[in-house]
Each structure stands twice: as structure tokens, then as C-alpha cells.
Amino acid sequence: MSAAVIEVRALTKCYGDVRAISDIDFSVARGSTSALLGGNGAGKTTTLAILLGLLMPTAGCIRVFGEDMSRHRYRVLGRMNFSSPYVDLPQRLTVAENLTVYAHLYGVQGVRKRIRMLGDELELSEFMRRPYRSLSAGQKTRVSLAKALLNEPELLLLDEPTASLDPDSADRVRSYLMDYQRRRQATVFFASHNMPEVERLCDDVIMLRRGRVVNRGMPKALIAQYGRDNLEEVFLDIARDTDIDSTHGQAVQ
Amino acid sequence: MNGSTGEWLSFRRIGAMVLRYLYLLRSSGPRLLELFYWPTVQLVLWGFITQFFMTNSTWVAQASGVLLAAVLLWDVMFRGQLGVSLAFTEEMYSRNLGHLFVSPLRPYELVTALLVISLVRTLIGVSAAAVLAIPLYHYSIFELGLPLLTFFFNLIVMGWAIGLIVAALVLRYGLGAESLAWVAIFAVAPVSGIYYPIAVLPGWLQPVAWLLPSAYVFEGMRAIMFDSLVRFDLMVKAAALNAIYLAVGVGVFLYSFRVARRRGTLLHVGE
Numbered sequence: 001m002s003a004a005v006i007e008v009r010a011l012t013k014c015y016g017d018v019r020a021i022s023d024i025d026f027s028v029a030r031g032s033t034s035a036l037l038g039g040n041g042a043g044k045t046t047t048l049a050i051l052l053g054l055l056m057p058t059a060g061c062i063r064v065f066g067e068d069m070s071r072h073r074y075r076v077l078g079r080m081n082f083s084s085p086y087v088d089l090p091q092r093l094t095v096a097e098n099l100t101v102y103a104h105l106y107g108v109q110g111v112r113k114r115i116r117m118l119g120d121e122l123e124l125s126e127f128m129r130r131p132y133r134s135l136s137a138g139q140k141t142r143v144s145l146a147k148a149l150l151n152e153p154e155l156l157l158l159d160e161p162t163a164s165l166d167p168d169s170a171d172r173v174r175s176y177l178m179d180y181q182r183r184r185q186a187t188v189f190f191a192s193h194n195m196p197e198v199e200r201l202c203d204d205v206i207m208l209r210r211g212r213v214v215n216r217g218m219p220k221a222l223i224a225q226y227g228r229d230n231l232e233e234v235f236l237d238i239a240r241d242t243d244i245d246s247t248h249g250q251a252v253q
Numbered sequence: 254m255n256g257s258t259g260e261w262l263s264f265r266r267i268g269a270m271v272l273r274y275l276y277l278l279r280s281s282g283p284r285l286l287e288l289f290y291w292p293t294v295q296l297v298l299w300g301f302i303t304q305f306f307m308t309n310s311t312w313v314a315q316a317s318g319v320l321l322a323a324v325l326l327w328d329v330m331f332r333g334q335l336g337v338s339l340a341f342t343e344e345m346y347s348r349n350l351g352h353l354f355v356s357p358l359r360p361y362e363l364v365t366a367l368l369v370i371s372l373v374r375t376l377i378g379v380s381a382a383a384v385l386a387i388p389l390y391h392y393s394i395f396e397l398g399l400p401l402l403t404f405f406f407n408l409i410v411m412g413w414a415i416g417l418i419v420a421a422l423v424l425r426y427g428l429g430a431e432s433l434a435w436v437a438i439f440a441v442a443p444v445s446g447i448y449y450p451i452a453v454l455p456g457w458l459q460p461v462a463w464l465l466p467s468a469y470v471f472e473g474m475r476a477i478m479f480d481s482l483v484r485f486d487l488m489v490k491a492a493a494l495n496a497i498y499l500a501v502g503v504g505v506f507l508y509s510f511r512v513a514r515r516r517g518t519l520l521h522v523g524e
Binding site (some may be wrong): 093104 | 272276280344355356513514520
């Protein structure tokens with residue numbers, strides 16, 4: 001089996017004449033935390049959706065745990081999970097009911113114990129009997145994360161994992177994710193606009209612009225390459241298509 | 254800690270989805286009320302119409318429960334279709350499809366769960382009306398005996414087939430197509446011979462009627478009620494047609510799911 005958990009080769013997705021992503025290649029190492037960065041419309045969500053098997057590529061191939069996601073995704077879906085503040089859970093069901101349904105879908109053993117444990121760890125216990133629709137945006141984000149951790153996934157795909165969370169809750173969630181990744185030796189791959197978060201969590205960053213990978217590397221290496229102080233400035237350079245002065249490693253307009 | 258999720262068919266996953274719909278039903282008084290409301294209103298209305306026709310129609314007078322049996326059986330088909338279409342529409346409302354289909358749930362397991370919850374909803378709604386007919390109008394549909402089971406299953410399967418096609422259209426065109434869930438089945442009502450024999454239809458329309466399993470069921474029902482004759486031949490034809498209808502319904506739904514994966518609509522559902 002390959003050491004890479006995710007392998008993306010020549011991936012292209014077209015919607016009619018529009019190319020959402022074009023000829024993308026990258027791989028994600030087992031046990032790493034990687035981020036997909038890019039401005040709006042860069043192709044992050046499209047790439048994540050193809051990784052999850054929700055969207056079929058026009059061309060190219062994605063392998064997860066060595067399996068072709070176009071043809072054999074059910075062999076690996078039980079080893080992965082996903083959380084996004086932009087994909088809801090059933091609104092009328094309580095938090096406990098939602099987690100129970102998904103625990104059974106993922107074949108979790110000891111459903112009640114697992115839900116109780118996640119409730120404690122993500123500070124959801126007091127909301128367990130409340131309908132999902134009655135929760136605040138931040139609470140919903142935490143419930144979605146609890147759903148994503150039900151099956152203790154080896155590969156965790158996250159879209160904006162701390163969106164809508166206050167700074168304290170966001171920091172706790174980040175710490176929890178780091179701890180989970182270390183404890184489980186899991187691979188975490190996420191899309192985010194929160195650059196300090198990416199700097200703190202990630203070993204590897206893949207930069208997208210207009211559907212193409214334009215750069216990748218460790219956050220510190222990218223900051224140095226662009227001659228910037230932080231990843232946010234690098235992000236702006238890439239999003240605004242700023243060239244790099246190759247002699248001095250400085251971004252120039 | 255986790256069990257296998259690679260098996261091609263899992264009763265646990267199907268059970269999880271049925272549980273999801275039962276939780277939903279339990280959480281909403283109006284949804285529960287709706288199950289009983291329409292079958293009961295229909296029953297009361299057609300009960301009074303029957304009482305009127307009993308003294309004004311020799312045809313109805315020959316078999317007093319024919320209109321009540323017809324309305325109850327029609328509701329089996331209608332509830333069966335609604336049970337599938339509305340349960341699927343709930344997933345669109347709650348924007349939950351993205352989570353469902355990154356889980357190991359197969360599309361055909363979702364289909365199975367939709368059929369199971371439709372059966373549960375139909376049994377709850379129609380049984381209540383059927384039992385109510387006994388004290389109100391002194392008519393018991395259970396007097397039809399064992400053939401009632403074949404009528405029930407043939408009609409609910411036809412309802413499922415239509416319900417799956419409606420769900421496929423909602424997946425394809427978004428919640429803007431939701432109203433189809435309420436109106437689609439009425440397109441077949443005039444040619445199903447619910448309240449009158451197929452022979453009443455114009456000659457050119459009768460072959461169309463005989464393409465519908467429901468036409469055979471309602472003719473079979475009248476054969477028992479008017480002639481005390483159990484027409485197994487009609488039930489066999491209905492079942493054979495239903496096998497085709499259900500295969501088409503499941504096929505159309507799975508195809509629309511595949512199209513949704515190509516177009517990316519599983520993540521972006523709405524109007």
C-alpha cells in the first residue's frame with residue numbers, strides 16, 4: 001500500500017465550458033495535516049467533493065488509501081469522515097439522535113459510549129437532547145465535528161473546521177484536532193480561510209488559484225519563499241497573482 | 254471500535270435511515286397528524302356519498318362498501334408514493350445529502366429505507382381510517398379477506414415506483430419540483446378505475462388503463478365485492494407490471510443519483 005493516503009493525478013472537473021479545476025496533482029502523506037488554500041472559486045470545495053466521492057471528475061484520478069474513488073469508494077468511506085459548516089444535519093432531530101443515526105451508518109460499536117465520550121470531549125453534553133436547529137452556528141459546527149469523529153476516521157476531511165466558533169472554542173477545537181491526529185495517527189486534510197489556523201496545524205499547504213495548484217510546501221517555507229511575515233500575506237500574493245522576485249525571494253506586483 | 258462498512262448491503266445502515274425517519278416523525282406533531290388526517294377526511298366524505306348512493310344508485314346498493322373500499326385502497330397507493338417522496342424531500346430540506354453520501358450508505362440502501370418508512374407511514378394512516386370505517390359506516394375492508402393483502406402490496410408498490418421517480422425529479426430539478434410529490438399520482442387516478450369500471454373509459458383510453466397495475470387491483474376489488482369472485486389472474490398481471498414499474502422507479506432514482514454526482518448537486522441542493 002502506498003505511503004500516501006491521498007493521491008490526486010491530473011484531476012480535472014468541468015461544468016460545461018467552465019473548468020472548476022484543471023490538471024491538479026498532489027498527494028497527502030499518511031499521518032500529516034495538510035490544508036488546501038485558495039480564494040473563492042479557486043476549486044477547494046470541488047476538490048474536497050471529488051475526494052469524498054460526492055462529485056465525479058471529468059478526467060484524472062483520485063486514490064484514497066490506494067483505492068480509486070470513482071470505482072471503489074465504498075471500500076474506504078468507512079475509514080474517512082467529513083465535517084463542514086455548509087452541510088447541515090437533520091434540523092428536527094436532536095443532537096443525540098443525529099449522532100446515533102450516523103454512528104449506525106458508520107458501523108460504530110458501542111454507540112452510546114462513543115457519543116457520550118464525544119459529547120464530553122467537544123463539550124456537547126448539555127445540548128444532546130436539543131434539536132439541531134435550535135443550536136447556535138458555533139454549536140452546530142461542533143456537532144458536525146462530533147459526527148465526523150464518530151468512526152474515529154483514519155482520514156478526516158474538514159471544510160472550515162472552526163468557522164462560526166468564538167476564539168476560545170476555536171482554540172479548543174484546534175487543540176482537540178491536533179491531539180486526535182497524534183493519538184490516532186490520523187491524516188487530516190482541510191480547506192480553510194483561517195491562515196493562523198493553517199500555520200498552527202499544518203505540515204503542508206497546497207495553494208490553489210483558478211483551479212490549478214500554484215504552490216505547495218510547509219507554511220514556514222512558503223512564507224520564506226514569498227518573503228512575507230505570515231501565511232495570510234502569502235495567501236494574498238497568490239490570490240492576487242503577485243509574482244515572486246526569484247533573486248531576492250520578495251513578492252513584487 | 255468500529256464495525257465493517259464494506260459489505261454491499263447492510264441492514265444496520267438501512268435500519269439507521271429508518272430510525273432517522275422515525276425520529277423525524279416522532280419529533281413533529283403536524284407530520285403525525287397529517288398521516289391520519291387525509292385518509293380520515295376521505296373516508297368520512299366517501300362514507301356520506303355512499304350513504305346517499307345507497308338509496309339513489311342500484312350499482313352502489315349491490316355492494317355498499319365499494320366506494321369506501323376504493324377510497325381506502327387508493328389511499329394506500331397515494332400514501333405509499335408520498336411516504337417515499339416526502340421522506341426523500343426531507344433530506345433536501347435539511348441539506349443532509351452531503352453527509353449521507355460521504356458515509357458508507359449506498360443509494361439502494363437509502364431506497365430500501367425509503368420503502369420501509371413508506372410502508373410504516375401507510376400502515377399507520379390507512380389502518381386508522383379503515384378501523385374508523387367499522388363503527389362509522391358499518392363497513393370493514395378486512396372482509397375482503399386474503400386478497401386484500403395482494404391489493405395492498407400491488408398498490409403500495411406502484412406508489413413506491415411513482416414516489417421514486419418523483420424523488421429522482423426533485424434531486425434533478427431541486428425543491429422547485431417538490432409539488433410533484435403531491436400531484437404526480439393524480440395523473441393516473443382517472444385511468445385507474447378507482448370508483449368505476451375500466452369499461453366506462455373511452456375505448457381508446459382503456460388500453461392505457463390496462464398498462465397500470467392499479468387498474469387490475471380495482472377491477473379485482475369489484476370482482477370480489479360484486480361477484481364474490483377472486484380474480485388471481487388480475488393480481489398476477491398487476492404484480493408482473495409492478496415488477497417492471499418498480500425496476501424503472503429504482504433505475505431512474507439511481508440514475509439521477511449518478512447524474513447528481515456528475516453535476517455536483519449532492520452538495521448544493523435547494524430550489
